Amino acid sequence: MRIGLAGVGRIGAFHASTLAGIDAVEEVVVADLDTDLAQHVAADQGLSMAPDIDSLLASDPDAFVITTATTAHAELIRKAVAAGIPTFCEKPVAATLDETIALSELVEGLGVPVHVGFQRRFDAGYRRARAAVESGELGTIHALRALTHDRQPPHAAYIPTSGGIFRDCSVHDFDIVRFVTGHDVATVHATGGNKGADFFAEAGDVDTGAAILTLDDGTIVTATATRYSGAGHDVRLEVMGSEGSIAVGLDDTLALRSAEEGVTFPAGPPHDSFMQRFHAAYVAELTAFCDVAAGRAPVPCTVRDALQAFRVAEACERSRAEGRAVAMAEIADAPALAGVEK
Structure with missing residues (x-):
């Protein structure tokens, strides 16, 4: 399985590392608006890198993980589901209630799996x-x-x-x-x-x-x-x-x-932090997403x-x-x- 990941800040870098350690994942490809940061994370973790997020989506990954700033979540979900790519997105899926409602209706209508990151x-x-x-x-x-x-x-x-x-x-x-x-x-x-x-x-x-x-x-x-x-x-x-x-x-x-x-x-x-408190839960969550992307399980936390x-x-x-x-x-x-x- 080849997984694309957009956004390599603190949680994004952690998720990239977790995904790379899952047996079903053969390759993790990262992209970020900050290309220097993306290059650093890719080199540090032995991952692949795309020049930008649109190029990453155009490369037709088997699954897509969104860990960018909240303001980009809704647009990236729309692009991913339009391309039929199973998607994981950290909460929230959008910054406003109206846009969250619109996304829920879009995802429901298209039937593309979208797993939202409520790790608890x-x-x-x-x-x-x-x-x-x-x-x-x-x-x-x-x-x-x-x-x-x-x-x-x-x-x-x-x-x-x-x-x-x-x-x-x-x-x-x-x-x-x-x-x-x-x-x-x-x-x-x-x-x-x-x-x-x-x-x-x-x-x-x-x-x-x-x-x-x-x-x-x-x-x-x-x-x-x-x-x-x-x-x-x-x-x-x-x-x-x-x-x-x-x-x-x-x-x-x-x-x-x-x-x-x-x-x-x-x-x-x-x-000290939520990353430490829920480390095991994050690993279990992304492992479950891989099963969703592979068609082996239903979405456990929907839009x-x-x-x-x-x-x-x-x-x-x-x-x-x-x-x-x-x-x-x-x-x-x-x-x-x-x-x-x-």
Whole structure:
């Protein structure tokens, strides 16, 4: 299998290396607007290089991976599916809700596989939580608590193009809540604040956000996100049921210490970044994409899924701005997606 990859920044270089190590992959060809960077990554990892992304697509790869800046995602997906090339794209597939809806309808109509990068679906802990819910071992699910806490904020230049903390960070929690519970969000009430660098407020964003979600079966979910978790990168999910509870991320890497005397858990060290926290999940995700591209498996995380998570983030931003609860019925959806099984 010959795979083309567009965008060789931090996550792109990591994905290129991962793909090169998969048995089914014979060649990885990279391209980037920064040709010097593409040359460096190709030489460093022993990969091939295309002079530009259009040339890469024209070379008819067996599959295509998009890890460019968000602003290029939608256009590259359109080009790839028009050429009939199975595609993997890091989230989000587009910068706006309207464009995400348009892409979902396009991909659905053409039938070309497009796998969106929500890597938590491939993390062993989240998959175990999903199995616990599906099997009924936790009883009736009453509440979930999800959090995404970054150890340190990104560069100031990133924030104005990030889409805001709910679209950039919490969208992963919104997707995984759907994945674990099998239910959609019905209403949201969100807020946020700034106690850190001025560039968040200057971009109309917040450095810390919180949302209360009510699922369509009445389950309550709290989701928090922050750019300032100095204790370590902290991503967790707690699922509370009538017969038991389960937690994802509750191990010795936990970025939390006990106030109780004599407690030595967690032993540490904590994770520094999402790349470290989800390394194994990223590898499993790209291995699964190779199976999708080869026609051996269905798409495990579709543009439909990405749209639903994006809609929740959109509702949170509206709720934060307007200071009120927002029903998901207020947020535009693609008619063809109604009732799709997750």
